[in-house]
Amino acid sequence: MKHGLIFLLFCSILFSEEIPIPLMYPSSLPSARIKGLGEAGTALYPDVTASYWNPALLGGLDAAALTAVFAEEDNSSFSELIEREPSILGKHISFFSIVTYQGGFSYHPLFLISYRDSFNDSLGMERDFELKLDEYIITITTYTGSNSQYNTPLILGLNFKYLNGKFVETRLYKDSDTSNVNDADADIAYGNGYGLDAGIIYRVSKLNVGLMARDIITHIYWSGYDKQVIPMYTSLGLSLNPVSTLLISVDVNRIFQSNMDFFYRGGIEYTYYRSTTDSSFFATIMNGSPSFRTGISFKDIEPIGFLNFASGIGYTTNMFRIDLGMEGKFEKYLYGGFTYQLSLTLPFKI
Template sequence: MYKRSRILKAALFLFTFASAPITYAQTTIGSDLNAVTTAVPILTVAPDARSAALGDAGVALSPDANAPFWNPAKLGFVPNDLGVSFSYSPWLRNIVDDMSLSYVSGYKRVSETSALSLSLLYFDLGEIQFIDENRNPTQNFNPKEYSVSVAYGQALSEYLSLGIGARFIRSNIAGNVNVSSTSNYESRPGNTAAVDVGVYYNRDLNQTLNLGLAAAISNIGGKISYTNADQKDFLPTNLKLGTALTYNLDAYNSLTFTVDANKLLVPSPSADRDQSVISGIFSSFGDAEGGFSEELQEINLSGGVEYWYNELFSARAGYFYENPNKGGRQYFSMGLGLRYQKFGLDAAYLIPNEQANPLAQTLRFTIALNLD
């Protein structure tokens, strides 16, 4: 069991990593960094080990069972009739030992050029012991967040596909606990829904080169509230642009280079937070107080290199960069992958740029099953 102060510290570190601090609190660390803040930021964290090892890049990678998280359009080109994957990550184990992030996703072809998927993202924040104003223990609570998603991808031609997804989101970070006896606000779980859209282009440039280009917008949905007050917070609506270039060295060896650029399509900290979701999306391209130069700072870059030997063994390395004024997350990543007949196993390891970082030694594991 953990004291509330320790858990809150862990939560702050967590949400710094996940693009935004927890918005239930009246004061956030994002306000000091001028970072763009949202609710449910776990929706932007790479859940699978393959992309995690590539610096959290994945929107234009070759399709697999984790495609719905990155870009539903990739479902139009999935390689198998049926695919399932399960990913798990012990979270912030340098601080607490009962946080975890889990993701399960599966798809089924409905035709030669289309597929339907179902996925679940589940985030367990561990047990919290609440205390009152006099620092007396009141009750225990186990915060959880999850989303259930369906997605569909359709190939329009030999090279181009489109996709759409929809999800239900539930964020229960304080239950119905009244965290302050002096406040008239009652806490409650937040519920909302969102959609994803994406486009994916893939073709062979010649006998040795393959090019993938992709764009996707995820989490376009209603605002979410954690109290009975009128205040509501934006979801992490996220624009992803990416490319992946695969070079087949010979019949057994290949290299893939991939790069993603991400931008949250929500208002900057200095902008009007009461505007609608659609208005916030369009205004997010020009509402930064520092002008165009600050807008560029809101773009996160991620990229990596993936090596495959005979489609049996892979080695991966990547890097993620976020501007210091917008959160400052910067880290290397690495990982390995194995394939044997219908089964796959991937692992990823995060290496932060600085010592004493709570994200140090973060591991992700993915197991997969593919059937023709």
């Protein structure tokens, strides 16, 4: 079924002059922590993957951080999660960043698919597809150029993005009787573009209010095609820390197109904080703080079986932070049908 849908998508693309990538590209949403919270990350202050969720959130970082996120966006099983290691292909790197409270640099693969299909035996045609789109992000915040994080309840953030992609289709025409190749051709298109995101975070006591506008101006120019305009995505979020160990986060977001629904997301995180006076390497690792998360997301009020449920765990020390987040439909989640992300963050001083 999945391959059939992919094939229909590409048939509609390849037999027309339309731009060779969907406007709502199925990019991976980075951050295992936020995935475990139902993807409610617009007001999660601070966060190291903020360049995607809301660039203003970087303004709260206490240290610089290097983060790598690995993802499996197809339905996985518990055995796959345990037995397979993250890699460039099957469990691809879905986000990489080096950031500080002043801003930083991020790499985010937006779209990647490679597919072969011998779909028409009567014509003896075989097609290979490859479609890829990446974005590279430079982020600045209110504190850019400042030597310290001065006291202000309002922080702004901007993303300046460069997008680069490639679309390749090769066709082999074979004799239906002998399967010998009679002819071959190929279509290749390269894409380059730019984009702009903006975000705001407003902090009042234990409450944070965030607003994010992604792809305010995002255009991609494909060779042989017209300019592609990516629709704007907006998100409003709230996060609350009623006590130091508990965090509640909710989001409402929507892609600005007439046929798109609002999405509602929410999650809860509990962290058990531990500390020690022993500064040895072993003590630092063993006395980290574990976190436990759960979340939900939906686009309208539906039966429980159609809701997206999320869960996650994390472990934070002074030397590293590791998070695992999983999400899936309720009826599939209990049987191991989910998508997951694994994040590793290494803080450092500059």
